[in-house]
Amino acid sequence: MGALKPGELVLEAPRRGRPPRHLMDLDMPGRKQAMAELGLPAFRADQVSRQWLARLSDTPDEWTDVPSDARATVAGALLPTLLTPVRSISCDDGMTVKTVWRLHDGALVESVLMRYPDRVTMCISSQAGCGMNCPFCATGQAGLTRNLSTAEIVEQVLAGARSLQRGEVPGGPGRVSNVVFMGMGEPLANYRAVVDAVRRLTDPAPGGLGMSARGITVSTVGLVPRIRELATEGLPVTLAVSLHAPDDELRDTLVPINTRWAVTEVLDAAWEYTERTHRRVSIEYALIKDINDQPWRAELLADLLVGRLVHVNLIPLNPTPGSVWTASSARAEREFVRVLADRGVAVTVRDTRGREIDGACGQLAAADAGDDAAGRGSMAP
Numbered sequence: 217m218g219a220l221k222p223g224e225l226v227l228e229a230p231r232r233g234r235p236p237r238h239l240m241d242l243d244m245p246g247r248k249q250a251m252a253e254l255g256l257p258a259f260r261a262d263q264v265s266r267q268w269l270a271r272l273s274d275t276p277d278e279w280t281d282v283p284s285d286a287r288a289t290v291a292g293a294l295l296p297t298l299l300t301p302v303r304s305i306s307c308d309d310g311m312t313v314k315t316v317w318r319l320h321d322g323a324l325v326e327s328v329l330m331r332y333p334d335r336v337t338m339c340i341s342s343q344a345g346c347g348m349n350c351p352f353c354a355t356g357q358a359g360l361t362r363n364l365s366t367a368e369i370v371e372q373v374l375a376g377a378r379s380l381q382r383g384e385v386p387g388g389p390g391r392v393s394n395v396v397f398m399g400m401g402e403p404l405a406n407y408r409a410v411v412d413a414v415r416r417l418t419d420p421a422p423g424g425l426g427m428s429a430r431g432i433t434v435s436t437v438g439l440v441p442r443i444r445e446l447a448t449e450g451l452p453v454t455l456a457v458s459l460h461a462p463d464d465e466l467r468d469t470l471v472p473i474n475t476r477w478a479v480t481e482v483l484d485a486a487w488e489y490t491e492r493t494h495r496r497v498s499i500e501y502a503l504i505k506d507i508n509d510q511p512w513r514a515e516l517l518a519d520l521l522v523g524r525l526v527h528v529n530l531i532p533l534n535p536t537p538g539s540v541w542t543a544s545s546a547r548a549e550r551e552f553v554r555v556l557a558d559r560g561v562a563v564t565v566r567d568t569r570g571r572e573i574d575g576a577c578g579q580l581a582a583a584d585a586g587d588d589a590a591g592r593g594s595m596a597p
């Protein structure tokens with residue numbers, strides 16, 4: 217797909233070849249039914265799920281509790297390779313690892329693993345490309361290629377989980393504790409697959425990975441009807457809203473979908489989300505020098521947020537190639553924080569992990585990297 221024209225939005229993903237069906241596309245009843253279709257007893261679904269999700273074993277040959285012919289049948293029918301690593305690059309002494317994946321149809325997506333002293337966060341993609349066309353975001357510039365399937369989303373997390381379990385990330389074996397849908401794509405524009413992926417991550421074993429929904433953040437430009445729907449799923453994930461401006465005039469240009477759902481409509485949906493889930497909403501705000509970082513805009517933002525169950529996450533802008541915009545000065549950033557804090561609005565400044573490997577917020581643009589991505593950087597073992 218070519219670059220988007222200014223202001224052009226793509227809500228519906230183009231129909232391309234669907235990825236092959238995978239075990240992780242299916243819930244537990246679906247897996248039992250799939251076993252029946254393969255002429256296998258239903259309890260194999262349990263065994264296979266335990267291997268895949270609890271033991272994190274992606275090598276059917278090692279599943280000694282399953283007869284070898286059944287292993288071969290399941291592997292052939294339900295375990296196609298969905299993600300092939302193209303390259304993997306790391307920084308922060310190996311604590312941040314970005315992986316570029318090639319999908320079955322050649323589309324490229326990226327995921328980032330970030331290890332901290334007390335947690336491991338995986339930033340994953342929900343679409344190849346993105347149709348939201350935010351001018352400061354690298355992913356947005358190439359347009360939308362297609363939606364990812366549930367399994368393509370889940371497998372990004374499982375790839376990180378396996379790598380941690382194998383001790384490939386410095387700090388000893390570990391587990392993924394947090395997942396943020398802040399990689400490529402607009403998660404709520406691929407609603408069904410994203411919600412199903414969240415269920416797969418949060419369902420207790422053997423159906424799912426058994427993660428806490430509280431550790432999962434779904435970040436959105438503000439697709440209002442979908443925020444409302446998400447509030448009804450009974451999944452207490454953290455909702456993050458990419459606001460970036462408190463006024464419609466500026467937000468119309470920074471987040472073009474604002475022309476459809478304006479600031480107050482988006483925030484009303486966010487407050488409805490907090491009421492239903494009792495979860496604090498996160499407001500994302502990329503600080504862009506002289507564009508949205510004025511103290512009066514901080515005041516306007518505080519007016520909108522004061523007294524709400526909310527937390528503001530300021531993100532120093534990661535300039536994208538060719539962009540005229542840069543990050544705010546340290547002084548402007550401090551002043552912005554001060555205005556919000558003085559008004560009693562919880563605020564933090566996001567760290568910029570992965571910046572030097574183009575793995576920080578808004579830098580994921582694998583589609584641009586094209587085929588020459590292979591061979592550059594170093595492949596993880």
Ligand code: SAH
Pocket residue numbers: 348350352353354397398399401402403435436437456457458500501502531532533534535536577578579
């Ligand atoms: N489509 C989702 C997920 C996008 S990535 C969304 O818009 O929320 C997660 C966050 O990174 C979003 O808040 C996004 O606006 C922000 N972001 C995008 N490009 C950025 C950049 N160049 N610098 C800093 N933050 C950026």
